[in-house]
Amino acid sequence: MVMAANKPRSGSFSRNFGAASSSVPSIPGLKHGPNGTMLLSSGIPDLDKILGGGLALGSLVMVMEDPEAPHHMLLLRNFMSQGLVHHQPLIYASPATDPRGFLGTLPNPMVSKDDKSRVHETEQEKGLRIAWQYKKYIGEHSSESHRDGKSEYCNDFDLRKPLERHFFSWKQIDCVSLKESADLAAFHERCSSFLSQANQNNGNITGGRIAIQSLCSPQCEYSNREWEMLSFIRSLKSVVRLSNAVAVVTFSPSLVSTTFSIRLQHLADTLVSVKAIPDEDKELAKLLTGYKDMVGLLSVHKVARFNTQVPTILETTTFSMKLQKRRSLVLECINQAPVDGATGSSYASSGSCSGSSKTGSFDF
Amino acid sequence: MAEWICRTLRDGGLEGEHAPALTINDSITCSLGSFVFDHILSQLSSFIDSEKSQSSGIVLVAFSRSPLYYEQLLKSKGYNVSSSTWFKVLDCYTDPLGWKSKLLNSGRIANDSLGSSVTVKLCKNVKDLDELLSLVLHRGKELSVDGKGRFMIAIDSVSEMLRHASVSSVASILSELRSHGQVSSLFWLVHSDLHETRATAALEYISSMKATLVVQPVDGLRGNSASLSLMENNLKRGKFSVHVKRRNGRVRTMVEELYVENSTVNFTPFSTEDEVISQSLVPKVQFNLQLSEKERNDRAKVVLPFEHQGNGKNIQIYDGRKSLNESKGDSEQTCFEKEDSGRGEIIYFRDSDDEMPDSDEDPDDDLDI
Secondary structure (H helix, E strand, O other): OHHHHHOOOOOOOOOOOHHHHHHOOOOOOEEEOHHHOEEEOOOOHHHHHHOOOOEEOOOEEEEEOOOOOOHHHHHHHHHHHHHHHOOOOEEEEEOOOOOHHHHOOOEEEOOHHHHHHHHHHHHHHHOOOOOHHHHHHHHHHHHHHOOOOOOOOOOOEEEEEEOOHHHOOHHHEEEEEOOOOOOOHHHHHHHHHHHHHHHOOOOOOOOEEEEEOOOOOOOOHHHHOHHHHHHHHHHHHHHHHOOOEEEEEEEOHHHOOHHHHHHHHHHOOEEEEEEEOEOOOHHHHHHOOOHHHEEEEEEEEEOOOOOOOOOOOOOOOEEEEEEEOOOEEEEEEOOOOHHHOOOOHHHHHHOOOOOOOOOOOOOO | OHHHHHHHHHHOOOOOOOOOEEEEEEEOOEOOHHHHHHHHHHHHHHHHHOOOOOOOEEEEEEOOOOHHHHHHHHHHHOOOOOOOOOEEEEEOOOOOOOHHHHHHHOOOOOOOOOOOOOOEEEOOOOOOHHHHHHHHHHHHHHHOOOOOOOEEEEEOOHHHHHHHOOHHHHHHHHHHHHHOOOEEEEEEEEEHHHOOHHHHHHHHHHOOEEEEEEOOOOOOOOHHHHHHHHHHHHHHEEEEEEEEEOOOOOEEEEEEEEEEEOOEEEEEEOOOOOOOHHHHHOOOOOOOOOOOHHHHHHHHHOOOOOOEOOOOOEOOOOOOOOOHHHHHHHHHHHHHHHHHHOOOOOOOOOOOOOOOOOOOOOHHHHOOO
């Protein structure tokens, strides 16, 4: 099956999804995931692959920021743009006085001719000479993952171009400033009403998106009331779980106490962290390939699994974030010295680019 | 590298970007932060005075030192600030909580002049940060003719601000200033050991450049007089390390040595080899693959069982063909030669020290069959 070719090898048995997907009309922006879940895309094709297809509806994704780099904004931008491209309702909150300004930095999906040229490039790079009778299978594979038309599950975003105006249907976008109220109760109300609206959408599931940027930012008055933030996240998680939405929350562990940071990490269904890399570092350039294009590191600590007790075990947990041609975000496995090649965990726990040993071990 | 910081502050941020913000961290062990602050202030003043910068001026928010001090400082550098239009001070030092004016009103004390000719604006309530913000912006607007020019802001000591207001409100005002269209850059001084880690982490979060002053470690070669010179050392020298968050998302770290002489600061590039910061990123190995210096020397001195050691001497090695008598004489010779070159040994430490080396015990003897 063509779909089986895309999935990572998990055993000799693989579910036959063909029957299920043909009976239900495919909803743009959503696809079936394992164990009866529905997935929506994070906006970054590589991240979707790493997380097993995408973000499960009803999950809470937490992104741990590095205070020295704005990479969490890249993740949020792609996430939000993907939602707008698929006309999924979106609520965005940030500590800025005017969060609407961030909407101007959302990227536009890549134009399709650039897409195809990327596929051809990789083929040429590999230098494969495919016999003519096999080319039809290759063509099938590429058309499966890069379908024409607007019903692509996951778009490749061009970070240099702003999102076109016709994607912004203002009724479906809500922006909240986290600074405006002294506590999170009002914001929680807004999230709840947003989710109930998204659920009631004429009985069709469209999938909603909640994007909260820098929850623990010091400008907000509630930022020293850690238990309040924790109970907000807990109730948000329970409300999101019962709905057809995905919530992405970013926070910086350096701004909160260690115990609180660990509690937040445990609350997450999917946990990801981003880290900055030092600039012009010769040692690092020798250690890693492709150091020049790298902008940062992404580590996946937890992947959401619903309706199953089997956890996802990834081959590697640390990936390098690269901007391909400065336009699209690409995640790659790090090629590091083969001494401790088991996981990236020693890398994450011992690395501290800034010299301050605030980054504790994130191992679970 | 301090020049690099000054240039970055001079150039300001791009359109639509937050203004670059520098935080200078110092502590009691190396309390040279105020010197660094003065240095940067005078550097930026020189840029503005010679019109190399696009900013129209500096607004100094003075909390911990009097405006008179700054006027004298800049005068000593050659900038006449009393008649200048590019330097404005917001005085939060003289009467931060409004007590003096209350006493004046009730007639308890006589009015004393500030002694400074720089036109200053008094701030009487530093607890109200919104008012402080508007005062700062107002002063900034006074700097340019049409009130639209960009200006830089220097805050004498954020530690003082944190005395009167909460971390979240201070963080809020600083980020407001950073995102304001007319502010081209700002920098401030903070004494990091006066505050909780949360406060310093919050300030680090908001700023784009962080400069830390630490004690310069000194080789203890001076003997008994070391104690006094250590103290002197700490009062005059320091290590100045800067972390810069760059636009491409990478972090740049630079280190320099700092030397204070007659209230002027000199920066020199770091003399010793800088510790490789990414060493912590190198994956940890179970066993030590590196050799220490002593081990390396010993390894070089070990005599290998080859006939030619590469140093011109031939070493006789017993190859089983000669008779015992002859070999005795030869072995004495080789012993001598070995001593000349110095004994180098490779000592191998077994992993499990409790095991006897090459024990003749047959482990099967334990079986009770």
